[in-house]
Amino acid sequence: MRSGLTDFKQILGFRLSEPGTQRALYILTVLFLGAAYVVCRWIIRSRAGRVLVAIRDSEQRVLFSGYSPANYKLFVFVVSAALAGLAGALYVPQVGIITPAQIGVLPSLEMVIWVAVGGRGTLVGAVLGAVGVNWARSVLTNYFPELWPFFLGGLFIAVVLLFPDGLVGLFTRVREKWMASGLWVRKSPASSEPNG
Numbered sequence: 001m002r003s004g005l006t007d008f009k010q011i012l013g014f015r016l017s018e019p020g021t022q023r024a025l026y027i028l029t030v031l032f033l034g035a036a037y038v039v040c041r042w043i044i045r046s047r048a049g050r051v052l053v054a055i056r057d058s059e060q061r062v063l064f065s066g067y068s069p070a071n072y073k074l075f076v077f078v079v080s081a082a083l084a085g086l087a088g089a090l091y092v093p094q095v096g097i098i099t100p101a102q103i104g105v106l107p108s109l110e111m112v113i114w115v116a117v118g119g120r121g122t123l124v125g126a127v128l129g130a131v132g133v134n135w136a137r138s139v140l141t142n143y144f145p146e147l148w149p150f151f152l153g154g155l156f157i158a159v160v161l162l163f164p165d166g167l168v169g170l171f172t173r174v175r176e177k178w179m180a181s182g183l184w185v186r187k188s189p190a191s192s193e194p195n196g
Contacts, residue, residue, distance in 0.1 A: 022094065029090045033127070036083055040123055043079065052076055113152060116159045119168030128167050 015021060043049050054062045055069045062069050092098045101107075110133070118129025133155070141148050163170045 025090065025094050029094075032086060032090060036086070037123055037127070039079075043076075044123070048072060048075065110152065113156045113159075115166075116156060117166055119166030120164075122166075122168045125166050125168040132167070 043052075051062065051067055051072050054065075054067075055072055059069050088098070111130075114129035114133050115126050116129065117133055118127065119125025133152075136151070136155075137148060140151055159166060165172070
């Protein structure tokens, strides 16, 4: 058990080394990601989601309003644990190994960086950050494997200092400036007709 669980070769009778099985697992992962996004979006827009946001902002105020923050915290902890378990169940067959190092401090910090890069407080930001940072990781570790931890640390510092709202916040600011500058103007059908 020290080196982890290895030797995953089959799932439900299908060989994991075959491209068709890998493709099916990727498609299943994307479908579950979409389902998890919809569920999380529904939770956020529900009354429970509004209470969770209030707990984030001021737990004492929520407590004095008659709600039990402990129950809502337990609820969101259970939902996050279920999503983490689902993610692990989809991850291990695709990689073929799971080790204790993959549930340590460094992977947890990496996930914090995913959210920071994508945009804190947004579901889309978490997805963008995870995809973007992991894409950069797969590219950089092929060419400069020893530089990846430095790049990750530099990326986190740059995000915190330069664009604290992440990619989603950066995109929103750029779009707002572009709209305010007047460069983006819709032409009405009347203005496009020649005068005469």
